[in-house]
Amino acid sequence: xxxxxxxxxxxxxxxxxxxxxxxxxxxxxxxxxxxxxxxxxxxxxxxxxxxxxxxxxxxxxxxxxxxxxxxxxxxxxxxxxxxxxxxxxxxxxxxxxxxxxxxxxxxxxxxxxxxxxxxxxxxxxxxxxxxxxxxxxxxxxxxxxxxxxxxxxxxxxxxxxxxxxxxxxxxxxxxxxxxxxxxxxxxxxxxxxxxxxxxxxxxxxxxxxxxxxxxxxxxxxxxxxxxxxxxxxxxxxxxxxxxxxxxxxxxxxxxxxxxxxxx
Amino acid sequence: xxxxxxxxxxxxxxxxxxxxxxxxxxxxxxxxxxxxxxxxxxxxxxxxxxxxxxxxxxxxxxxxxxxxxxxxxxxxxxxxxxxxxxxxxxxxxxxxxxxxxxxxxxxxxxxxxxxxxxxxxxxxxxxxxxxxxxxxxxxxxxxxxxxxxxxxxxxxxxxxxxxxxxxxxxxxxxxxxxxxxxxxxxxxxxxxxxxxxxxxxxxxxxxxxxxxxxxxxxxxxxxxxxxxxxxxxxxxxxxxxxxxxxxxxxxxxxxxxxxxxxxxxxxxxxxxxxxxxxxxxxxxxxxxxxxxxxxxxxxxxxxxxxxxxxxxxxxxxxxxxxxxxxxxxxxxxxxxxxxx
Numbered sequence: 001x002x003x004x005x006x007x008x009x010x011x012x013x014x015x016x017x018x019x020x021x022x023x024x025x026x027x028x029x030x031x032x033x034x035x036x037x038x039x040x041x042x043x044x045x046x047x048x049x050x051x052x053x054x055x056x057x058x059x060x061x062x063x064x065x066x067x068x069x070x071x072x073x074x075x076x077x078x079x080x081x082x083x084x085x086x087x088x089x090x091x092x093x094x095x096x097x098x099x100x101x102x103x104x105x106x107x108x109x110x111x112x113x114x115x116x117x118x119x120x121x122x123x124x125x126x127x128x129x130x131x132x133x134x135x136x137x138x139x140x141x142x143x144x145x146x147x148x149x150x151x152x153x154x155x156x157x158x159x160x161x162x163x164x165x166x167x168x169x170x171x172x173x174x175x176x177x178x179x180x181x182x183x184x185x186x187x188x189x190x191x192x193x194x195x196x197x198x199x200x201x202x203x204x205x206x207x208x209x210x211x212x213x214x215x216x217x218x219x220x221x222x223x224x225x226x227x228x229x230x231x232x233x234x235x236x237x238x239x240x241x242x243x244x245x246x247x248x249x250x251x252x253x254x255x256x257x258x259x260x261x262x263x
Numbered sequence: 264x265x266x267x268x269x270x271x272x273x274x275x276x277x278x279x280x281x282x283x284x285x286x287x288x289x290x291x292x293x294x295x296x297x298x299x300x301x302x303x304x305x306x307x308x309x310x311x312x313x314x315x316x317x318x319x320x321x322x323x324x325x326x327x328x329x330x331x332x333x334x335x336x337x338x339x340x341x342x343x344x345x346x347x348x349x350x351x352x353x354x355x356x357x358x359x360x361x362x363x364x365x366x367x368x369x370x371x372x373x374x375x376x377x378x379x380x381x382x383x384x385x386x387x388x389x390x391x392x393x394x395x396x397x398x399x400x401x402x403x404x405x406x407x408x409x410x411x412x413x414x415x416x417x418x419x420x421x422x423x424x425x426x427x428x429x430x431x432x433x434x435x436x437x438x439x440x441x442x443x444x445x446x447x448x449x450x451x452x453x454x455x456x457x458x459x460x461x462x463x464x465x466x467x468x469x470x471x472x473x474x475x476x477x478x479x480x481x482x483x484x485x486x487x488x489x490x491x492x493x494x495x496x497x498x499x500x501x502x503x504x505x506x507x508x509x510x511x512x513x514x515x516x517x518x519x520x521x522x523x524x525x526x527x528x529x530x531x532x533x534x535x536x537x538x539x540x541x542x543x544x545x546x547x548x549x550x551x552x553x554x555x556x557x558x559x560x561x562x563x564x565x566x567x568x569x570x571x572x573x574x575x576x577x578x579x580x581x582x583x584x585x586x587x588x589x590x591x592x593x594x595x596x597x598x599x600x601x602x603x
C-alpha cells in the first residue's frame with residue numbers, strides 16, 4: 001500500500017463535534033479531517049460513537065456543538081438533502097431502501113430523472129440503473145422487481161450504486177461488505193481503490209480488520225464518544241488497533257516501537 | 264452472484280403476474296361474479312339505466328376512496344373524510360345563501376376540505392400525532408363545525424344551479440313525443456361520473472408519473488429510507504392529506520348537489536366505505552402498496568353490492584354485514600398472497 005500524500009486543503013473538516021442524548025455524550029469533542037483520495041477507517045465498538053459521527057456528517061442527525069467544513073468552507077448540514085448538495089453520499093448499514101420499489105426507483109429516490117414536462121423518466125432511470133448496477137455486478141438482473149425480493153448482496157449493490165452514481169466527492173460507507181459474499185466483497189474493495197484514484201475521500205466504518213488494513217490510509221479509533229487514536233496505517237499493527245478499540249489506549253510498547261527506525 | 268441459471272431475456276420480456284396484479288384480477292373477478300349473479304336474479308339490474316345509477320351512487324365513495332388510497336399508501340389513514348365532506352357542503356351551501364354564485368361557492372367548499380386535510384397533515388408531521396388519532400380528532404371537529412354553523416338543520420332552496428353538478432348529465436338524448444313527459448332515449452352520463460373519471464385519471468397520473476407520487480410510495484414503504492434519500496417526507500405526507508381533504512370536499516359538493524340540499528348530517532361512516540374500497544382494491548394499511556385502478560374496482564364492488572342487494576330487497580343492515588365480511592375476506596386474500 002503506497003503511503004498517502006496529503007496535499008491541498010482537507011475535503012472535510014469536522015471540528016469539535018458534540019452530540020448528547022440526555023446525559024449521554026455519544027460524541028464528545030471529536031475532530032476529524034478527510035483529504036481527497038484518502039480512505040479513513042473509522043473504528044470502535046458498537047456504541048463508541050462512530051455511527052453517530054457518520055450520521056452527523058450525512059445529515060441524518062444534527063450535532064449539538066461543532067462545525068463542519070467542506071473544501072474549507074463552513075457547511076451547514078441540516079438534513080440528508082443538504083449533505084448530498086455538498087457531494088456527501090452515504091451507504092447506510094441498514095441500506096435505506098424502500099422495499100416496495102424496484103431497483104431504479106430506489107437508486108434515483110429523491111433525485112428522480114424527469115423529462116421536460118416534469119414527468120418521471122422511468123425508461124432513462126432503468127437504462128442508467130442497468131449501466132451502473134452491471135458495472136458493480138455483471139449478473140445483476142431483476143431490475144423490475146421490488147427490492148424486497150432481492151438477495152442481501154443485490155440490495156447492497158443497489159445501495160452502493162446509489163452512492164457512486166451521483167459522483168460523490170465524499171463517501172461514507174457504513175459496513176459496506178457486511179451482507180456480501182467473498183466475490184462481492186472483493187469487488188467492493190476494488191471499487192474503493194478505484195474511487196480513491198479519482199480523488200474521492202472515503203470514510204469506511206468497518207469491523208473487519210483485514211478490510212481496514214487492506215484498504216485504509218489512516219485509521220481513527222473511537223471509544224466512549226472520544227477519538228482515542230488517529231494514526232497512519234503504517235504506524236500501527238492489528239494488535240495496536242484492537243487495543244485502541246477495546247482499552248481505548250495503545251499498548252505500552254507502541255511508542256518504543258515507533259521511535260526505533262524500522263529495518 | 265448466484266443467478267447464472269437465469270435466462271438472458273430482459274426482465275420486461277418475461278411475462279408474469281406480480282402479486283399486485285393477481286390481487287386486482289381476483290377483485291375484478293369478484294366484481295364480474297357479482298354483476299352476473301345480480302343480473303341473473305333481477306331483470307332490471309343489467310340495464311343502461313341501472314348501470315348509470317350504480318356509477319352515480321359509486322362516484323362519492325370513489326372520490327373519497329381515491330384520496331384515501333394516497334393517504335394509505337403513505338402508511339397513514341384518514342378517518343375525517345366523512346365529516347369533512349359534510350363541512351365542505353355546509354360551507355358551499357352557506358356561501359350560496361350569502362349570495363355568492365354557485366361555482367365560486369363550490370370552490371370555497373373544496374378549499375375548506377383541503378384546509379382540513381392540510382391541518383391533518385400538519386398535526387401528523389409537525390406535532391407527531393399518529394394519523395389515526397389526528398384524523399379522528401378532525402372527524403369530530405369538522406362534524407361539530409358543520410352542525411354548529413347550521414344549527415344541525417339542513418339548508419334548502421339553494422336554487423337550480425346548485426343541483427346541476429349532482430343531477431346534470433352529458434350526451435342526454437331526449438325525444439319530443441308531444442306528451443307531457445318527453446321520451447328519454449339515453450339518460451346521459453351523469454356529471455359526477457365524468458368528474459370521478461377525471462379525478463381517477465389525474466390521481467393515477469400523479470402516483471405513477473410524478474415525483475410526488477413516487478415519494479408517496481417511498482414514504483409508505485420505508486419512511487426512514489425515504490428521509491435519508493433526501494425525500495421531504497413531511498411535505499409528501501401533508502400533500503397526501505391535503506389532497507384527501509380536497510377530494511372529500513369535492514365529494515361533499517357532489518353529494519349535496521345531488522340532494523339539492525345541504526345536510527350537515529350527511530357522510531357519517533363514509534370513511535369506512537372509502538377505506539374498504541381501497542383495501543378491497545389491494546391497498547395495504549402498512550403502506551407502500553395500492554393504486555387507483557384497484558380502488559376503483561373496490562368502490563364498484565361496494566356500489567354493485569349495495570345496488571344489487573337493494574334491488575333484491577335486502578335490508579341496509581344485512582348490507583353492512585355483507586360488506587364487513589368482504590373487507591375481512593379481501594385483507595385475508597392479501598395476506599395469503601404475501602405469505603407465499
